[in-house]
Amino acid sequence: MKNYEKVQLVAYGTVTSAPVRVLPPGRPPAEEYDADMKTRGATLCKVANWIQANHSAAVSDPTVLKVLVVPEFYFRFGGPVAADSPPDTLNNSYPDAVGMISNLIGDVLVPQFSTDAWNDWIIIAGSAFWHVPAARTTNGNVAYFNTSIVINGGELPEDEPNTNDDPATVPTLGRSSTNQKALMSRIDWSVARGNDRSKWDAALNPMFTTQLTDDRYLRWHLFKTGGKGNRGGRSVVLGVEVCLEHVRASEDRGEVAGVLRVLAAQEPQMPPPDVHVVTSCGMDLVPTIGVATAPGGIAMICDGAQPDTGIQPVWWPHAEVRRTTGVTRDGVRLMARGRSLGSFELPDGLQVGAPGDPRTPRDAVSIWEPVDLP
Secondary structure (H helix, E strand, C coil), X not given: CECCCEEEEEEEXXXXXXXXXXXXXXXXXXXXXXXXXHXXXXXXXXXXXXXHHHCXXXXXXXXXXEEEEECCCCECCCCCCCCCCCCCXXXXXXXXXXXXXXXXXXXXXXXXXXXXXXXXXXXXXXXXXXXXXXXXXXXXXXXXXXXXXXXXXCCCCCCCCCCCCCCCCCCECCCEEEEECCCCCHHXXXXXXXXXXXXXXXXXXXXXXXXXXXXXXXXXCEEEECCCCCCCCECEXXXXXXXXXXXXXXXXXXXXXXXXXXXXXXXXXXXXXXXXEEEECCCCCCCCCXXXXXXXXXXXXXXXXXXXXXXXXXXXXXXXXXXXXXXXXCCCEEEEECCEEEEEECCHHHCCCCCCCCCCCCCEEEEECCEECC
């Protein structure tokens, strides 16, 4: 018996491929970085409430695990930028954001999603882009991080096991989890092609590379979540990747298998994910070397890259659900596409961005048909 019979993608479509201002213009004191992050978190909470208020019939089945996915870079500073910012800083990143991310989770996201109204929901809250200043790193280079945020909604199961330090087991998601993107892309640490700033990537920085490449770090890309309405069933195993983690680019520009594929090769005792989630900004589901589900497993993505509005109709939100129907001998996933129940534009008050700063396309939510879990 399983905790849930089905899984359902609820995709929050908002453009994250360029910084979006959410605070009024003016020179920002240091505390406005925290205000920027919490403003975005508050908007996410309002969007989630709007989904339940306006589409409750589509997302109310307690036998269905709902997965609300927010694009990568949802938490990225939108300015205005201080005139005296260090020249080697990407000004759309938050400085020293460990505390800010903790406050975002503890003060904004957990109070919102820990009530029983959010039983049977997992929130993949995109990622936060931040940096450690060069003055505080061992090699004198600024170090950039991209931290994914996962919130376990509703009541926590009472029998959560204390096995998360056991390398032979899949860790169990408690109230929340954070993880660092394994290796960043040009959009993270570079503003133009041909301007190689890879030394700014924390995953390549000697001060951080050990923690960002060890087995414990890799293992936490896979986790179990227990059912709130059915605590006695088998937990659902989820895997989460951030954009370039799904299909990585090697130094010679070739493609390298995604993090969950690497984990499966290194830790064959680990089960494949029942649900493989990708939060991204410029990525598609890749069945050749990316998707890691076994037959029957579900892969889903929500992407924040600016779509080409010159091509009609515009595919927005950029989201997708696919079931693995088979696996070839060389690991290619054969996949069948799920069906969207519709895309719904959010009202003016829930559009990300300062008032009077319209963007195209406007923020929207797509709700997908629940699909059977393996």
